[in-house]
Amino acid sequence: QQQVKQSPQSLIVQKGGIPIINCAYENTAFDYFPWYQQFPGKGPALLIAIRPDVSEKKEGRFTISFNKSAKQFSLHIMDSQPGDSATYFCAASRNAGKSTFGDGTTLTVKP
Amino acid sequence: DAGVIQSPRHEVTEMGQEVTLRCKPISGHNSLFWYRQTMMRGLELLIYFNNNVPIDDSGMPEDRFSAKMPNASFSTLKIQPSEPRDSAVYFCASSREGLGTQYFGPGTRLLVL
Numbered sequence: 001q002q003q004v005k006q007s008p009q010s011l012i013v014q015k016g017g018i019p020i021i022n023c024a025y026e027n028t029a030f031d032y033f034p035w036y037q038q039f040p041g042k043g044p045a046l047l048i049a050i051r052p053d054v055s056e057k058k059e060g061r062f063t064i065s066f067n068k069s070a071k072q073f074s075l076h077i078m079d080s081q082p083g084d085s086a087t088y089f090c091a092a093s094r095n096a097g098k099s100t101f102g103d104g105t106t107l108t109v110k111p
Numbered sequence: 112d113a114g115v116i117q118s119p120r121h122e123v124t125e126m127g128q129e130v131t132l133r134c135k136p137i138s139g140h141n142s143l144f145w146y147r148q149t150m151m152r153g154l155e156l157l158i159y160f161n162n163n164v165p166i167d168d169s170g171m172p173e174d175r176f177s178a179k180m181p182n183a184s185f186s187t188l189k190i191q192p193s194e195p196r197d198s199a200v201y202f203c204a205s206s207r208e209g210l211g212t213q214y215f216g217p218g219t220r221l222l223v224l
Contacts, residue, residue, distance in 0.1 A: 031211075032211035034211060034212060034213075036215075042217060042218075043115075043202050043204070043215030043216055043217055043218050044154070044202075044215050045214075045215065046212050046213075046214075089154065093211045097142075097166075098156060098159050098166075098167060099156075099211065099213060101153070101154045101156075103153045104153055
């Protein structure tokens with residue numbers, strides 16, 4: 001019930017491509033779904049987040065799509081750049097309590 | 112704001128020694144989380160506090176690990192005795208009540224020889 005399953009484990013795209021990372025959850029009580037970005041040697045940092053009352057949220061080149069009925073959400077990165085190369089984690093939480101994290105996706109954007 | 116502060120940033124110790132990791136959360140945040148990150152196990156929640164009270168310590172691997180939060184601005188994670196399998200990056204994160212976003216510190220890279 002507390003799991004968040006993230007895929008793929010790793011992803012390689014060319015500059016300008018649109019990588020998509022997917023997450024699925026089981027606990028319907030989750031009400032907050034953030035994505036974190038982590039660069040080597042750094043802590044994860046919030047990238048973008050969504051609540052289940054909206055189906056999509058966009059911030060710059062980053063978009064979250066949310067499908068409540070399927071219990072799935074995904075991160076799309078438009079016009080990806082080499083500087084986007086990082087590990088991305090999805091997460092889910094309930095009532096702003098502890099977050100359950102996905103296993104992470106290592107993204108490489110080739111020049 | 113200075114962000115979450117962790118110390119030390121790197122720690123190398125020998126098996127059997129006591130290790131103490133420190134964390135100062137962002138001022139005004141009332142939830143604090145300790146995580147461990149390894150290649151094999153990913154990001155694991157060890158324990159989290161709300162208003163200085165431990166709420167969930169089910170992720171603490173064993174009795175060798177202990178955590179305290181004596182006040183709103185300081186927390187420690189102690190490993191005694193340390194073992195090579197404890198080698199990992201330990202992150203502290205904090206959040207404000209009612210908001211799900213966690214702010215992570217830079218981490219402490221621990222190597223137990």
